[in-house]
Amino acid sequence: MWNLVRFVASSLSRSRRFSTTVIPGPCIVHKRGADILHDPWFNKDTGFPLSERDRLGLRGLLPPRVVSVEKQYDRFMDSYRSLEKNTKCQTDEVISLAKWRILNRLHDRNETLYYRVLIDNIKEFAPIIYTPTVGLVCQNYSGLFKRPRGMYFSAKDKGEMMSMIYNWPAQNVDMIVLTDGSRILGLGDLGVQGIGIPIGKLDVYVAAAGINPRRILPVMLDVGTNNQKLLEDPLYLGVRQPRLEGEEYLSVVDEFMEAVFARWPKAIVQFEDFQMKWAFETLQRYRKKFCMFNDDVQGTAGVALAGLLGAVRAQDRPLSDFVNQKIVVVGAGSAGLGVLNMAVQAVSRIAKCSQTAAKSQFFLIDKDGLVTTERSNLDPAAAPYAKNPRDTEGLTEGSPLIEVVKKIKPHALLGLSGVGGVFNEEVLNAMRDSASTKPAIFAMSNPTMNAECTAVDAFNHAGENIVFASGSPFENVELGNGRMGHVNQANNMYLFPGIGLGTLLSGARLITDGMLNAASECLASYMTDEDIQKGILYPSVDSIRDLTAEIGAAVLREAVAEGIAEGHCNLGPRELEQMSKSHLICQILCYVQLKEESVEYVRGKMWFPEYSPLVHEK
Numbered sequence: 249m250w251n252l253v254r255f256v257a258s259s260l261s262r263s264r265r266f267s268t269t270v271i272p273g274p275c276i277v278h279k280r281g282a283d284i285l286h287d288p289w290f291n292k293d294t295g296f297p298l299s300e301r302d303r304l305g306l307r308g309l310l311p312p313r314v315v316s317v318e319k320q321y322d323r324f325m326d327s328y329r330s331l332e333k334n335t336k337c338q339t340d341e342v343i344s345l346a347k348w349r350i351l352n353r354l355h356d357r358n359e360t361l362y363y364r365v366l367i368d369n370i371k372e373f374a375p376i377i378y379t380p381t382v383g384l385v386c387q388n389y390s391g392l393f394k395r396p397r398g399m400y401f402s403a404k405d406k407g408e409m410m411s412m413i414y415n416w417p418a419q420n421v422d423m424i425v426l427t428d429g430s431r432i433l434g435l436g437d438l439g440v441q442g443i444g445i446p447i448g449k450l451d452v453y454v455a456a457a458g459i460n461p462r463r464i465l466p467v468m469l470d471v472g473t474n475n476q477k478l479l480e481d482p483l484y485l486g487v488r489q490p491r492l493e494g495e496e497y498l499s500v501v502d503e504f505m506e507a508v509f510a511r512w513p514k515a516i517v518q519f520e521d522f523q524m525k526w527a528f529e530t531l532q533r534y535r536k537k538f539c540m541f542n543d544d545v546q547g548t549a550g551v552a553l554a555g556l557l558g559a560v561r562a563q564d565r566p567l568s569d570f571v572n573q574k575i576v577v578v579g580a581g582s583a584g585l586g587v588l589n590m591a592v593q594a595v596s597r598i599a600k601c602s603q604t605a606a607k608s609q610f611f612l613i614d615k616d617g618l619v620t621t622e623r624s625n626l627d628p629a630a631a632p633y634a635k636n637p638r639d640t641e642g643l644t645e646g647s648p649l650i651e652v653v654k655k656i657k658p659h660a661l662l663g664l665s666g667v668g669g670v671f672n673e674e675v676l677n678a679m680r681d682s683a684s685t686k687p688a689i690f691a692m693s694n695p696t697m698n699a700e701c702t703a704v705d706a707f708n709h710a711g712e713n714i715v716f717a718s719g720s721p722f723e724n725v726e727l728g729n730g731r732m733g734h735v736n737q738a739n740n741m742y743l744f745p746g747i748g749l750g751t752l753l754s755g756a757r758l759i760t761d762g763m764l765n766a767a768s769e770c771l772a773s774y775m776t777d778e779d780i781q782k783g784i785l786y787p788s789v790d791s792i793r794d795l796t797a798e799i800g801a802a803v804l805r806e807a808v809a810e811g812i813a814e815g816h817c818n819l820g821p822r823e824l825e826q827m828s829k830s831h832l833i834c835q836i837l838c839y840v841q842l843k844e845e846s847v848e849y850v851r852g853k854m855w856f857p858e859y860s861p862l863v864h865e866k
């Protein structure tokens with residue numbers, strides 16, 4: 249039944265492409281003539297109809313032929329394909345950057361066409377505008393810089409942020425992605441160059457969640473950098489000073505948050521790629537005060553948990569068996585600890601046991617090996633997961649990964665260390681003795697070169713019956729005899745767009761654990777048993793809009809259930825509650841119909857790129 253619903257929904261969204269029956273509503277423009285052509289939001293390039301050219305003072309400023317959006321689309325894709333052909337002999341990096349440039353130029357010129365090609369080709373373009381190429385773009389930001397995108401608040405702007413925030417030209421902002429550039433993917437401190445990450449994440453918000461691109465804001469909080477190479481680089485565009493620390497640092501973030509919510513009280517702020525200490529500290533500091541979440545801590549946790557539950561199903565075990573799975577988490581940073589926090593809560597819910605009891609099956613490893621209570625200067629955030637050496641079957645403080653895997657024979661090995669290749673041949677080989685019939689190997693670190701292992705190595709060394717996931721995309725692996733090892737992409741991109749969209753549409757002023765759990769559960773139940781048996785834990789990136797509508801609806805329903813949904817636009821809390829109630833009644837009458845109501849509501853709220861008729865107003 250679910251498959252049928254999904255099929256109908258995805259057919260509907262496919263047929264949306266270039267539908268001629270839906271005429272988009274008019275869009276008011278306060279500019280005329282060349283100013284419109286230079287505004288990527290209004291620009292249609294050669295697509296302005298003649299009547300509009302007359303109305304808007306564009307006659308003579310464009311070549312006479314009017315080109316339809318379909319033709320413009322095909323023309324762009326043709327030039328993209330010929331770029332692919334012409335760069336064949338170049339290195340992967342050169343090719344990826346060339347692809348990023350051509351997309352970025354379109355983004356700068358014509359947002360409607362840009363998002364149209366992005367939405368239709370999301371699987372192909374995600375690795376360019378998102379991980380892994382976005383990492384390369386951040387590393388080369390100073391050289392690639394042509395024009396700014398988003399806002400930059402620096403350590404030098406203290407005391408000015410409340411007025412600076414009004415420099416942003418859009419009246420309304422729904423979604424902000426904020427970074428301080430201190431831990432960009434697994435690439436470390438990239439200072440101001442980290443702005444590429446909020447830009448890429450917000451592109452995913454537009455493509456997957458249909459957040460209106462006029463209402464997004466990428467933000468860089470430049471509090472300096474400790475990257476010596478950047479400080480010495482004459483082309484570096486950020487503040488040339490070591491990072492602010494302690495109260496000085498927090499006062500900058502405080503001021504920014506106050507400024508944002510003073511101007512846009514209903515905005516949502518996603519914290520992204522903050523080094524661990526600030527990721528946790530800011531989450532604690534703001535989550536009960538502002539509508540915010542930390543994607544690396546909370547989004548990643550939900551995606552990893554959904555994948556781990558999928559791995560239980562792949563073994564043909566009931567979900568309740570999750571409590572018996574032994575899981576080794578490699579990396580005790582913001583992501584690894586975020587996953588542990590959520591997974592332990594899940595075990596304690598399923599087994600109805602205390603969190604202390606629920607922790608026994610998890611093993612945490614960092615750069616110094618197994619984390620135990622004997623560790624000197626144990627990080628307080630990792631302390632709850634430090635093993636008592638009495639419970640480690642002979643393993644000791646700092647035992648290396650290979651020893652832990654050999655001794656524990658984990659069902660799942662999860663990498664969030666940021667270190668490429670730590671799941672080496674020996675470690676992968678040892679996973680052949682896993683207690684699981686389908687050992688799970690998740691090399692989640694980004695970008696590709698930082699993945700704990702490649703997909704090919706995982707299938708070659710750990711065996712063909714593994715379920716494999718990586719943070720950045722790899723090709724499926726040919727196993728011989730026409731069989732394929734499926735590669736999943738375990739990336740928080742499957743969750744954050746739905747968390748943001750569902751929160752926005754609910755009008756909730758906070759993002760609760762319940763809403764995050766609802767998002768993760770929705771992802772976990774998205775795949776059919778048939779897919780799971782093939783090792784497919786997450787849907788293809790192609791279906792991310794469809795998935796996001798479901799996750800958004802799950803988050804929205806949870807906000808209503810918790811009584812914190814304040815409504816959005818003309819749908820007040822009462823109407824939202826009504827939708828939720830009918831959800832319950834329908835649940836008894838017809839399971840499919842009901843969930844669809846909130847999903848359809850969310851889907852209907854997604855922005856879709858179409859050339860709107862432009863109406864000039866002074």
Ligand SMILES: NC(=O)c1ccc[n+]([C@@H]2O[C@H](COP(=O)([O-])OP(=O)(O)OC[C@H]3O[C@@H](n4cnc5c(N)ncnc54)[C@H](O)[C@@H]3O)[C@@H](O)[C@H]2O)c1
Pocket residue numbers: 431432433434435523524543544548551578579580581582583584613614615616617663664665666667670692693694695698718719720738739740741
């Ligand atoms: N796939 C996803 O959705 C996703 C989401 C978030 C983060 N990540 C990736 O996870 C990685 C880590 O992110 P983070 O925010 O937790 O970073 P972090 O810097 O906070 O933590 C890194 C951790 O890895 C440990 N480590 C370093 N070298 C190690 C080694 N050789 N063996 C074992 N552990 C080692 C460190 O001690 C530290 O505990 C990054 O590469 C990031 O791109 C992926």
Ligand SMILES: O=C(O)C[C@H](O)C(=O)O
Pocket residue numbers: 378379432433434521543544693694719739740741
């Ligand atoms: O950005 C990504 O691709 C995932 C994640 O947020 C990360 O920091 O690696």
Ligand SMILES: [Mg+2]
Pocket residue numbers: 433520521543544
């Ligand atoms: Mg991140």
